[in-house]
Amino acid sequence: MTTDTKGGTVRARARDAALAAVRGFVLAVAALPVTVLCLTLTLVSLALIPIGVGLVTTPWILGGVRDVADVRRRLAAEWGGVCIPSAYRSVPAGAKPWTRTFTMLGDRQVRRDLLWLPVDMTAGFVTALLPAVLCFYPLEGFAVAAGLWRVLADGGTYWYGFVPVTGGPTALGAAAVAAVLLVAALRFPPRLLTAHFRLTRAVLGADRGELAERVRVLTATRRDAVDTSAAELRRIERDLHDGAQARLVAMGMDLGTVEMLLDKDPAQARRLLSQARRNSADALEELRDLVRGIHPPVLAERGLGDAVRALVLRLPLPGEVSVELPGRADAPVESAAYFAVSEVLTNAVKHSGADRLWVDLHHADGMLRITVTDNGGGGAVIGAGSGLAGVERRLGTFDGVLAVSSPAGGPTLVTMELPCALS
Structure with missing residues (x-):
């Protein structure tokens, strides 16, 4: 050296x-x-x-x-x-x-x-x-x-x-x-x-037992995510088979009949053409609903806040949406949050007996926090067979948590948290 x-x-x-x-x-x-x-x-x-x-x-x-x-x-x-x-x-x-x-x-x-x-x-x-x-x-x-x-x-x-x-x-x-x-x-x-x-x-430092428990939780949430994805694929397949696909098949048969009747019975042919046009419009609408159920275009284009606003506008109940999001989360997190909010709002409309809804979205301390409140009769719980159990599984895939406060007589407050960073 x-x-x-x-x-x-x-x-x-x-x-x-x-x-x-x-x-x-x-x-x-x-x-x-x-x-x-x-x-x-x-x-x-x-x-x-x-x-x-x-x-x-x-x-x-x-x-x-x-x-x-x-x-x-x-x-x-x-x-x-x-x-x-x-x-x-x-x-x-x-x-x-x-x-x-x-x-x-x-x-x-x-x-x-x-x-x-x-x-x-x-x-x-x-x-x-x-x-x-x-x-x-x-x-x-x-x-x-x-x-x-x-x-x-x-x-x-x-x-x-x-x-x-x-x-x-x-x-x-x-x-x-x-x-x-x-x-x-x-x-x-x-x-x-x-x-x-x-x-x-x-x-x-955490000991091996705690880390093993963490691995168990992650394994369970991954299994839930796989099961949810498989169920979603089956739903899409069923909706296509029973909806748009059936209408398109019927439309094809009608057009075939129109082709044979065009010279023999023009009036009947025109009626069948009108029916085929309606079937095509219905099939297109069902395909749009299916795409919206997979990933809404407004969510991809304008983010979670505007997507939730559009979701609330389609509800039969009046609602208020408050959004304080200085940026956008990753697409999988936004999608999970959107469908979780959608399911909570659907449950509120169907079961709460409420006449008004409030949704609040904000981001603080590295957490996306969403609260959905209704002035219904209360009594919502997280359990087997409850729609909220599916929401909890959906959020658990991203280490999110769900909390429900729903005393008898209401109101019901559903709080969701997802760890994420905003771009």
């Missing part, structure tokens, strides 16, 4: 060590107040649950703890190459405060987040600070050897590590220890920072 190569290697190691020291120092100093605040607020909020206040504040605080943990996961991947998996349980939007609170507290991943807070304040703080200490402590040793010990000791003994500095020889001993630490500082700070993130993963 040439001298230039060795020098380049030393400079690269020094650069990596300095970067690890700075990152570790930032983690130790900046993260400590945040974790202390999160732990304090969590304990206070949990203590207030018996009097009801904690039922409102706890979900928000636990959400904040999750955000802090997610930031640490991202830094672990970017700074240390350590992947920390998570497996949070979905909480339906619109759920009552006590439901949200106890659902989140029953989530093993949330409990792991709370366990991580005191660990990060103690062992995590020390392991994050070690790279900076290892890099900067040798500088003190060289400064002590240069005579700074006289000022620091103020006539007594100044300890540098395990070396008591009282004069020139012991100052040289401090310099020798600082040189050894400097050599170590060129190699170990990145490893120490990685050790910090591995400690974080040991406490914060």
Whole structure:
């Protein structure tokens, strides 16, 4: 190895060590107040649950703890190459405060987040600070050897590590220890920072059982998606066979009869032509309805908001639509959301006894949130045989959730959430 190569290697190691020291120092100093605040607020909020206040504040605080943990996961991947998996349980939007609170507290991943807070304040703080200490402590040793010990000791003994500095020889001993630490500082700070993130993963990362449960849920939703697609294909085939195809066959037979009657009975031929024209118009209308049921043109051209507005305009009940979408989601997500809204509105028209509907669509915090409200008699539930069960399966394919609030006497509020980004 040439001298230039060795020098380049030393400079690269020094650069990596300095970067690890700075990152570790930032983690130790900046993260400590945040974790202390999160732990304090969590304990206070949990203590207030018996009097009801904690039922409102706890979900928000636990959400904040999750955000802090997610930031640490991202830094672990970017700074240390350590992947920390998570497996949070979905909480339906619109759920009552006590439901949200106890659902989140029953989530093993949330409990792991709370366990991580005191660990990060103690062992995590020390392991994050070690790279900076290892890099900067040798500088003190060289400064002590240069005579700074006289000022620091103020006539007594100044300890540098395990070396008591009282004069020139012991100052040289401090310099020798600082040189050894400097050599170590060129190699170990990145490893120490990685050790910090591995400690974080040991406490914060989801275990295999939770990941297996996540895989099971994804497998089930994929199976539901395949079943739904197969059912949709069968419906299209049935509609084509019983509708447009039958009309086109009848029209072809009528035209064949017209061809034979054209010279013998022109009046009958004209009647058959008129009937064939009606059949062609009906077949065209059925094909348009079929295409609209597969993917409405207004959805492809103008997006989810306008498609839902057009959907509400075709209902026999008056309705209001509020849309706050600064962009468009991916086409599969838009399609799933559109047909979910369509099915909920159809159920409301058929079963709720309502005389007015409200639909609200907005996007916030990476979630597309849709609420459908009617002033009917209530009593809607998610269960086998319910149309809402199909909506839940449709949303589950995209990790979406469905929540229903429908007390006896109404009103009924159906809330749907789909994680997505808008273009």
